[in-house]
Amino acid sequence: MIFTAIKKEMLEAVHDRTMLAVLIAFPIFVMIFMGSSFRSLEINGLPVGLAGPENISSSPLFSGLNQSQAFKLESFGSQEDAMTAFKNGRLRAVIIVPEDFERSLRRGSGSTIRIVVDNSDLSLEQAVVSAMSSVIQASSANITKGYVVAAWDQLKGLDSSASSLSMDIAKTKHGLQETKNALESTRRGIDELDVGALEDSLENASSDIASLQGFVIWQKAELGGMSAGNEELLNRTDAFLYNASFALNESIGTVQDTHARLKNQTAQMNATVSALSASISGLEAIKGATTDSIVIAALDLNIASLSSMKQTTANQLDDSQAQMIELEGLNSTLYSFRDALSQYSLELETARLGAGKMAALGSALDNASLRLSDVDASFGTARAQVGKLKSLLGQIKNTTSQIDLTLDEALAQTDSVDSLITSLQGTVAEQTGKDPDIIASPLSVDVENQYQRTSFVDFIMPQVMSVSLLFSCFLLGSISLVREKTGRTIIRALLAPGALANLVVGKIAALVLLSFCQVALILMVALLLFGVKPPENLAMLVWGTGISSLVLSSIGVLVGFYARSESAAIQSCLLLAIPMLFLGNIIFSPDLLPAYTQILQQLLPLAHVTSIFKVVLITNGDPAGDIAALLSYFVLLAMLMAYMVIKRMEISNYI
């Protein structure tokens, strides 16, 4: 019993061609399109506009986007041009890049890219944002890597500068060592002062003194027989004393001049010691302010060098001061001798007054001879000291010149150190001044929905209207014509002249009117219950509804011509409606479907119906293209229906 029932059902299914078509075609179709749809939910070749600085498309980020194959980038000269193409439906999204994009990235201050997306298609919107974000995230990582590499390069540059500075310091150290050697040489020079030269000097002075002394002795011998010729002797003695005093005064002047110069020199040396102390203090301060070991090492070398120089200079200062004391002693001796000569001169003057005074004169001459011997000795010593002093001063001059050079080099080094510190501080400030968040994610995306929406209901209204019209026009159109056949009323339409055409036109017109009511009802419910945004262009909504329902109901009526029963009509309608639901921009975004289905989609009227409602209700654009497509459809359908009405007038076609 059960077997026969099953057999009967199977036979019925096989004999009913429509049901057979549904049974076979439906699963194949669903598998193909569902499979294709889900397989290709990633975007493929989506037309996206790019507006921004010149040649921005060749930047790594956007060439990466282009190579991702998800997007087909098209560059525009201006943001306005891109937005116009977007509003015309040629683009699905527009990437707007700020003018300072590359500069901001190089600076490390990050940049924000605006993406204007067609949010009238929810699935497309999500897919676009997701795909673009993933590409940009990958690019962000590359940019962060670039930052790190740049920072490393800067640090390597600093390391190179420090190495160079280290070499400079070594060079300076060598210079200081040379200075030290020169000072050592000076000391040796001082120690090896030529005693022979000193003796020559002393001998010359002694020779003069000996001449004087010979003259004094001669004068004393002459003094015993002096008579009339005494006056001449006295005159010659006066002249000699005058010459001797003059020479002595010159010596005193020389000693005083030397003393003054030496005093000046010691003052300068004191100043040098103070300057060195200040430099050392300055370098100590710099050293205290930095933590960089290279810089500290360089500064320590400089400080040590300068301290050594300071000590050398202080030692030379002490020597100079000792020389000054000696010169002061010599000066005092010379003054004393001059006083002695003055005394002798006075004594001669006294001797000139009388012969009784000759004895006193002889005594004075003896004293003078003794004093001359003393002066001779002192004068020789003094000459030696002056020579020694001249030599010392010459060496000191050389030493100070070398110290100047060394100081110049040391100053240059401190300048280098200053420059290095400034560079280091700049680098540190630049690197630490960057926002870690920006370095971690230098590129951000500001997604901007092109169309305002109060809720998601705004965006499903086009689909709701399309589906509503699809099923009502298909089902009512086909079933009502089938009922004409099953209810035999088609016979009356076949008998009355022109009645079949009237019947068909009447059905389609009625469905168009009902469609207006449906759309109005949907709109009212959406407005009242969901607070959606009312359509801005009502006239276009009426147009769109009219042409959409005209086409869909024509298809429904044509199905009714062929279907022999209501169930067959319903099955046929489903067979036609389901592909349209898949490809008609209802469930899946056409941009997310395989390329061949996008072509097929253009042939399906429901895609244009949905597109018109989207344009009217969401984008407020121009649905002329879709209306033209539907009008073309309607012309084709009208011709088919005319053929049916004219050629299928026999009852055998219907009953």
Add this chain to the structure above:
Amino acid sequence: MGVMGNAVVVSELAKVIGERIIVDRISFTVQEGEVFGLLGANGSGKTTTFNMLSGLLSPSSGAVTILGKSLKEMQRSPVIGFVTQEDSFYEMLTVRENLEFFASQYGVGGDIARVRIKKLLEQARLDEKSGVLASKLSGGMKKRLNIACSLVHDPKVIFLDEPTVGLDPIIRREIWAMIDDLHSMNKTIIITSHYMEEVERLCSRVAIMFAGSIVDSGTPEGLKRKYKLKQMEDVFAYLMKPVVR
């Protein structure tokens, strides 16, 4: 022009579908104002003949003239009224709405339509049910409405395809009464039926079909005399012998 006084002239009319002969070169005439019966067993070709006469089906050969015009010349002329065997009106329209719609299909409107519908409603005794949905009518009322829908354009020649099949005797008599009224209005009526009582009651002449051919024709009385049988039913059975065998 056809033969004077003949409303319908059928000459060598045939219908062949594939290799199957449905109607085999039949010929007969129906006079104006006559009630003509076309009798035959199921599958004898009555309905196919009717469809060809009314223009719903094109013949394979032969000629049909209705009121002096060929079918081609008539092009579904409003002179023909066709009463289908099954009800053919809109269940979800009222009685009046149905009549108004079918009148409009023949271009009948305005006062003419109103007067004609009123008359038809009275004739079919549906005037009190004019506002009732057709689906709510009784079987007899539906049959009367079905006939009224075929008469709304005031046809001269009326085809009734088994108008009383499956009806109880009371309703059948109601239909007969309507046909009598039409006859009294000098309408030419061609009727098919299985009921010999009905044929004898309504038809002035009959033609009996068998396997697509007319095996005999004449007045019921004449046929009974010819075959020396008392009842028309016996005559029918006699002529259907090949089927019985």
